[in-house]
Amino acid sequence: GAVVSQHPSRVICKSGTSVKIECRSLDFQATTMFWYRQFPKQSLMLMATSNEGSKATYEQGVEKDKFLINHASLTLSTLTVTSAHPEDSSFYICSARDALRTTYNEQFFGPGTRLTVL
Amino acid sequence: QQQVKQSPQSLIVQKGGISIINCAYENTAFDYFPWYQQFPGKGPALLIAIRPDVSEKKEGRFTISFNKSAKQFSLHIMDSQPGDSATYFCAATLYNQGGKLIFGQGTELSVKP
Numbered sequence: 001g002a003v004v005s006q007h008p009s010r011v012i013c014k015s016g017t018s019v020k021i022e023c024r025s026l027d028f029q030a031t032t033m034f035w036y037r038q039f040p041k042q043s044l045m046l047m048a049t050s051n052e053g054s055k056a057t058y059e060q061g062v063e064k065d066k067f068l069i070n071h072a073s074l075t076l077s078t079l080t081v082t083s084a085h086p087e088d089s090s091f092y093i094c095s096a097r098d099a100l101r102t103t104y105n106e107q108f109f110g111p112g113t114r115l116t117v118l
Numbered sequence: 119q120q121q122v123k124q125s126p127q128s129l130i131v132q133k134g135g136i137s138i139i140n141c142a143y144e145n146t147a148f149d150y151f152p153w154y155q156q157f158p159g160k161g162p163a164l165l166i167a168i169r170p171d172v173s174e175k176k177e178g179r180f181t182i183s184f185n186k187s188a189k190q191f192s193l194h195i196m197d198s199q200p201g202d203s204a205t206y207f208c209a210a211t212l213y214n215q216g217g218k219l220i221f222g223q224g225t226e227l228s229v230k231p
Contacts, residue, residue, distance in 0.1 A: 006161075032216060043207060043221045044162065051216075093161045097217050106152070107219060109161040 003027055004096050006110035013084055014118055021079045021113045023094030029074035030096035034107065035067075038091040050077055084117045091115075120145060122210050124222025131229050137195040139225045141208035144189065148210040152219075153182065153193050156205045165206070166193070198229045 003026040013019050023033060032051050036044040048064075050056040050071035058064045066088075068080040077096075081088055091114055095107040124141045131137045141151075150169055154162035168175045168182040168191065175182045181194040195202055208222040 004161075034218070041226075043224050044219075046218060049216055049218060091159075095161075095219075106150075106164065106167065107217065109154075109163065112159070112161045114159070 002098075002108040004030075004094065004108045004110040006092075006094055006113050008113060009111060010114045010116075012116045012118065015085055016083055018080055018082045019084055019115060021081075021092055021094075021115075023077045023079070023096070023110050025075045025096045025098075025108070028096075028098045028108075030077070030098060031074065032097045033071055033077040034095045034097070035069060035077075035079050036093045036095070038093060038112075040091075044093060047079075081115065084115070086117045089115055089117045120220055122208060122220050122222040124208050124225060126225060127223065128226045129228070131198045131227065133198065133200060133229055133231050135198050135229075137193075137198045137202065137227055137229070139193045139206055139208070139227070140190065141192065141222050142188075142190045143210050143220075145210070145212070146189065147212055148220075149213050150211045151182070151184065151191050152209050152211075153180075154207045154209065154221075156207065156224075162207060195227075198227075200229045200231050203227055203229050 005024045007022045035047045038044050047062045048056045048058045056069035071077040093112040095109045097107050122143050152167035153165045155165045156162040166177050166180045179196045184191045206225045209219045
């Protein structure tokens, strides 16, 4: 149980285009989903937290107009990188938490999406 | 206050040896301390976790030691195997902040055969 999937696993796009990444909780309802970015040899950096049905909360320094997050259902959250540029190239990872099932803050991570902007 | 400091940055251990990774934190309100294992190109996977009311937790070859007074916790990997070669992240979280994880910097472990 507690499986999180991401699609696509890898995407290459041209500079200026938009890319959408999906994050799904397959066997539980994700009341909260998190989006992280990870550069090579570095730790995970939290970008935003989204709760189902409400607006995402972005971390300081993350442009909310560039990284659009939608959490329209309890099993799906999407991250759209708008007008992507080469500096947006990174490994994007989502995680999900079921606050109804656990009293702890356990998060289940997706396999990640490698974004390359040419 | 919100930082979690992890060391060492990299670690090389012989097969069968003990791998030890250390983390320290400042915020005494943290209430959950998980360790994650990440292989290249993959998402992190929860390895083991501990709450501050427990001093030690063991699951198979993996043990967390927790020192509340020193605000430190560590991961011990007994009988390290080449398959354990990965990057390990410690983390801490506050329940009343919606489960937001604060990650350490990561430790790249290499277990030599």
